[in-house]
Amino acid sequence: MSTLRLRGGRLYDPAHGIDGEVCDLGVRDGRIVALHENEPVDREHDVSGMIVMAGGIDLHSHIGGGKVNLARLLLPEDHRPAPRTDNPLELASCGACTPGTLATGYRYAEMGYTAAFEPAMALSNARHAHMEMGDTPILDHGAYVMLGNDELLLEMLAEGGDPALVRDYVGWAINAARAMGVKVVNPGGISAFKFNQRKLDVDEPHVQHRVTPRQVVHALARALTELAVPHPLHIHASNLGVAGNIASTLATIDALEGLRGHLTHVQFHSYGTEGPHKFSSAALALVEAVNAHPNVSIDVGQIIFGQTVTASGDTMTQIRNAALGSPRKWVGADIECDAGCGLVPFRYRDQSYVNALQWVIGLEIFLLANDPWRVVLTTDHPNGGPFTSYPHLIRLLMDKSFRDEQLARLHPEVAAHAALREIRRELTLYEIAIMTRAAPARLLGLADRGHLGVGAAADIAVYREDADREYMFRTPEYVFKDGELVARQGRIVATPVGGTHFVEPGFDGAIEQRIARYAEHHHALDFRNAAIGRDELCTCANGGQLLVTPCAVHGTNGT
Amino acid sequence: MEINGIAIDDTFAEAFPMKATRLVVTAHNETWAMHAAVAATGFATSVIACGCEAGIERHLDAAETPDGRPGVALLMFSMSGKELAKQVERRVGQCVLTCPTTAVYAGLADGEPIALGRNLRFFGDGWQISKMIGGVRYWRVPVMDGEFVAQETTPVVKAVGGGNLLILARDTDAALAAAEAAVATMRAVPGVILPFPGGVVRSGSKVGSRYKALPASTNEAFCPALTGLAAKTSLTPEVRCVMEIVIDGLTEADVTTATRAGMQAILERGAAAGVVRLSAGNYGGKLGPFHFHLRRIIAPEAAS
Amino acid sequence: MSAPAAVFELRLRALPRFRVDLAGVTPLALGALGEAEAGRVAIRHGNEALALGELFEIRRRPANAPALHFEGDLSRFDRLAWEMEDGEIRVDGPVGHYAAARLRGGLVAVAGDAGGFAACEMAGGELAVAGSVGDFAAAALPGSMDGMRGGTLVVRGDAGARFADRMRRGTAFVFGNAGDFFASRLVAGTIALGGRCGAHPGWAMRRGTLVFAGETPAVPATFVETGHDLRVIWTLLARDLARAGGPFTALPDRRVRRFAGDIAVDGKGEWLLPE
Known part of the structure; x- marks a missing residue:
């Protein structure tokens, strides 16, 4: 038994409506508990004047799986200039936009994040994804399995899409991949790409299966609802990056027909066609739709200027982007026709009209959305920029004058006309705590994470108050993972193994016959090896805890 | 001053700054190198209407050229580097690139580079090849006899144009013979060309004209036909024919050396050969920064 | 001052x-x-x-x-003269990996052998190795688009595999033998080889010049002979290469055959094979 008390901190715990209240926080055996004021503790830290939040949760960050590894292979130069640490606790690992597994864990933890979720796990490559995440120290992790471009699902939909059949297949896939949810990437479009379609709008039929993205989105959303999976369908909508794609994004929301859906990296999906360059911000239209649809949540996918690599399951988009790559090289891959994969190095430039506008659109979405509980802070690491730029992003959101300074440096046409200039809103610490902790935890159905209530896991970040929010969020004074101090003033002091989050929805096992039959005909992998067992997951996850989030009988969005 | 019975006027040739480059044209044999060189330096007597003044500086043995083939050194002069670049591109493009077996190289080591093969390479339509050899870039353009090789750039240097020598003689035979003798020795001087036909010009000019369109016109002071008519003449009645040798050189010293060589050749032949006086053309010394005083050139210690 | x-x-x-x-x-x-x-x-x-x-x-x-x-013995010392701008470094014995890698200027002279990636991505200056070099000399660092892009590399001994992989500019000499994939994916530049080379020389080369002064390699089907008179460029090139001495001294006196390729990648590079 070990106890810990953080004395005198200012707590921001939006899940309990606590907005900067000064009070002590007690921890026993890795869980937050109510300690009597005079109860002796093993360790006590005086954190008076400091800001105490739950550990950060990144619900969309590409940190594991084939794609991430291919990105590292593609950009070894990303790993060359990394400064070598003098911290003996840190094993050799480097990289900025494609960090190694170890560096990923260290860098997240030292800025107060304690969990991250890989959004694009290929079903056939789930083991690899879990192994990489298992190799990532400190962080809890989980992943969403990619469905919606797999031939079997499209076949089912082409046959009429019996909801029970789709539900059981989705349920089987989530269990087999040990996933936390389901992500659909360019619904049907990656498959359509393989049939030589180079674009697929929401109501455009797949040339082979005659299925539309609208059908795919709806069928998956319905299946997840019926399976009571807490995290809503994670949707990378159609036509990513294309001018005018706001229409596709709104049509995708429409396709949900009120079912829950999480639109991811919406910045890349909120483009209009106005103005001299036929490329404009549709942030307002997007935000109005989100505000009007309580069933919809979003994460932003803010871009950050500089070098990164775009890593996506969306082969259709990445083929198009390959010509814009810098440095000019790219990788595409596919396993078992499950989904797709494309990696294109990219340098976002503030003097590029398009990039500058993307930057503005992301911030406009953050600042115009009126319900922070449905908005999650992401850069779609590494697509918009590496996760290490979160502190910078937080400062942009909290500091109008800093934001204006950055805005003034952009491409002059953007700097002069962006609606962002007129937005005075500065997010509060409470709102930041929602967007980086409380909301993602709630959207994932994590009952004991993302808040500081009694019984919650003691994942805690303590920040020293500083007017420079970037500095403040980059270098927390203390970071605790399950009650263990893991980082002190930006330096890793312990490297425990993180746990794996997943869900185990029930489904009718009869579906396995059909899947087995399909696999036998079409797959290289033996169906009997498709599902990852619990013991195997434990091995993959480096012996970390298995954290099962229950699927409620009646899934609600919890707000 | 008088040497061997020939008077030397106390005057000077007035010359101007120009921009110049030297090209080395080689070919399978001397004949084809000469064909290219003659064509490339043709119609280049005066910048007034030719764009440049150009000439053959000398022949080069196979041992002297970069590619071990016989060649010719050319000098080209223009009033500006930009105009020179234009002339080099046109002349090399039309007269060297086209001429069987030729290659072209820069003939100067230092100076501001202008394009030589850099733009001509596009004749290769994508098949051209760049090759860096010893820090120098060459372009290889596939042509019907093999490859046209051209150095990428040629350096341009500041040079001197418009040095001159006037030969005042008793008759046409004497004037031509003297001019030919002078040209023969002057052409042996490195770094200079005599841009006019045969190295000699008979239409010496002055600045301006009574006709607005003309920037220059006949220099009546040296026209024997006008000795008794013109308001101002530089001739005496026994002078019945005048020839001029115009000299462009890479340096002031080169022009001096060439002028001296020409004067000496004429003076050695003596007054009996029919030359009465040597003189030079100038504009009063106000226009050109380079002054070549004939007396100082022929007898540096005697003149004061 | x-x-x-x-x-x-x-x-x-x-x-x-x-x-x-x-x-x-x-x-x-x-x-x-x-x-x-x-x-x-x-x-x-x-x-x-x-x-x-x-x-x-x-x-x-x-x-x-x-x-x-x-x-x-500096064989355990890597990155000698890494990104050096100017000056001179002499080593009287062997050195480790990445010797003169990304060199920009100056002279590096190694009396012994050098390890892998010698002169890789070198942009200027000179590396002279009296012994042999390992694999990937004058090549690109993993993931980079270009290998050596300027300067001069002189190897008096042998070279390992992938010599000058993705090299873009500059001149490289190997007095001895070279390994497999000699000058693979060459983008441009000039390489002179005094000995023989391993399998797949010039594989997927785009431009550039390979001069095989030693043993004449078998010419793959993806290289085609060009029968034209190339005495001009050969004289210019051979005279320059001859200054390196050794097996290259007599190059200007030798007649040469020329092959172009690798046409498998639409390449316009050349092999010069002195007779």
Whole structure:
């Protein structure tokens, strides 16, 4: 038994409506508990004047799986200039936009994040994804399995899409991949790409299966609802990056027909066609739709200027982007026709009209959305920029004058006309705590994470108050993972193994016959090896805890 | 001053700054190198209407050229580097690139580079090849006899144009013979060309004209036909024919050396050969920064 | 006026236990320092930092040009002259990997062998290796788009595999033999080989020139002979290469055949095969 008390901190715990209240926080055996004021503790830290939040949760960050590894292979130069640490606790690992597994864990933890979720796990490559995440120290992790471009699902939909059949297949896939949810990437479009379609709008039929993205989105959303999976369908909508794609994004929301859906990296999906360059911000239209649809949540996918690599399951988009790559090289891959994969190095430039506008659109979405509980802070690491730029992003959101300074440096046409200039809103610490902790935890159905209530896991970040929010969020004074101090003033002091989050929805096992039959005909992998067992997951996850989030009988969005 | 019975006027040739480059044209044999060189330096007597003044500086043995083939050194002069670049591109493009077996190289080591093969390479339509050899870039353009090789750039240097020598003689035979003798020795001087036909010009000019369109016109002071008519003449009645040798050189010293060589050749032949006086053309010394005083050139210690 | 230049003589005390990273130890960087200061310069030894003076006995003497003279077996020392801008480094024995990698100027002379990636991504200056070099000399670092892009590499011994992979500019000589995939994916530049080479020379080369002064390799089907008169460019090139001496001395007197390719990748490079 070990106890810990953080004395005198200012707590921001939006899940309990606590907005900067000064009070002590007690921890026993890795869980937050109510300690009597005079109860002796093993360790006590005086954190008076400091800001105490739950550990950060990144619900969309590409940190594991084939794609991430291919990105590292593609950009070894990303790993060359990394400064070598003098911290003996840190094993050799480097990289900025494609960090190694170890560096990923260290860098997240030292800025107060304690969990991250890989959004694009290929079903056939789930083991690899879990192994990489298992190799990532400190962080809890989980992943969403990619469905919606797999031939079997499209076949089912082409046959009429019996909801029970789709539900059981989705349920089987989530269990087999040990996933936390389901992500659909360019619904049907990656498959359509393989049939030589180079674009697929929401109501455009797949040339082979005659299925539309609208059908795919709806069928998956319905299946997840019926399976009571807490995290809503994670949707990378159609036509990513294309001018005018706001229409596709709104049509995708429409396709949900009120079912829950999480639109991811919406910045890349909120483009209009106005103005001299036929490329404009549709942030307002997007935000109005989100505000009007309580069933919809979003994460932003803010871009950050500089070098990164775009890593996506969306082969259709990445083929198009390959010509814009810098440095000019790219990788595409596919396993078992499950989904797709494309990696294109990219340098976002503030003097590029398009990039500058993307930057503005992301911030406009953050600042115009009126319900922070449905908005999650992401850069779609590494697509918009590496996760290490979160502190910078937080400062942009909290500091109008800093934001204006950055805005003034952009491409002059953007700097002069962006609606962002007129937005005075500065997010509060409470709102930041929602967007980086409380909301993602709630959207994932994590009952004991993302808040500081009694019984919650003691994942805690303590920040020293500083007017420079970037500095403040980059270098927390203390970071605790399950009650263990893991980082002190930006330096890793312990490297425990993180746990794996997943869900185990029930489904009718009869579906396995059909899947087995399909696999036998079409797959290289033996169906009997498709599902990852619990013991195997434990091995993959480096012996970390298995954290099962229950699927409620009646899934609600919890707000 | 008088040497061997020939008077030397106390005057000077007035010359101007120009921009110049030297090209080395080689070919399978001397004949084809000469064909290219003659064509490339043709119609280049005066910048007034030719764009440049150009000439053959000398022949080069196979041992002297970069590619071990016989060649010719050319000098080209223009009033500006930009105009020179234009002339080099046109002349090399039309007269060297086209001429069987030729290659072209820069003939100067230092100076501001202008394009030589850099733009001509596009004749290769994508098949051209760049090759860096010893820090120098060459372009290889596939042509019907093999490859046209051209150095990428040629350096341009500041040079001197418009040095001159006037030969005042008793008759046409004497004037031509003297001019030919002078040209023969002057052409042996490195770094200079005599841009006019045969190295000699008979239409010496002055600045301006009574006709607005003309920037220059006949220099009546040296026209024997006008000795008794013109308001101002530089001739005496026994002078019945005048020839001029115009000299462009890479340096002031080169022009001096060439002028001296020409004067000496004429003076050695003596007054009996029919030359009465040597003189030079100038504009009063106000226009050109380079002054070549004939007396100082022929007898540096005697003149004061 | 700049500080007077100095020559540092660095005599290796004993073979280090782990590999040592010499990046940053350049004539210009040390030039401004005194003997004792130079001894305190931190370098990486395995996973720890170490003072230069712990590995080397250092003597400094004034000179006209900045230089470092290493004495001893430097085969565990990597990144000698890494990104060096100017000056001279001489090593009287072998060196480790990445010797003169990303070199930008100056001269690096190695009396022994050099490890892998010698002169890789070198952009200027000269590396002269009296012994042999490992794989990927004059090539690109993993993931980079271009290999050597300027300067001169002279290898008097043999070269390993993938010599000049993705090389873009400059001139490289191998007096001895070269390994497999000699000049693979060559983008441009000139390479002269004195001995023989392994399998797949010039594989997927786009442009550039390979001069096989030694054993004539079998010409793959993806290279085509061009029968034209190329005496002009050959004279220019051969005369320049002949200055390197050794097997290249007689090049100007030899007649040459030319093959172009690799047409499998629409390449317009050339093989020059002296007879």
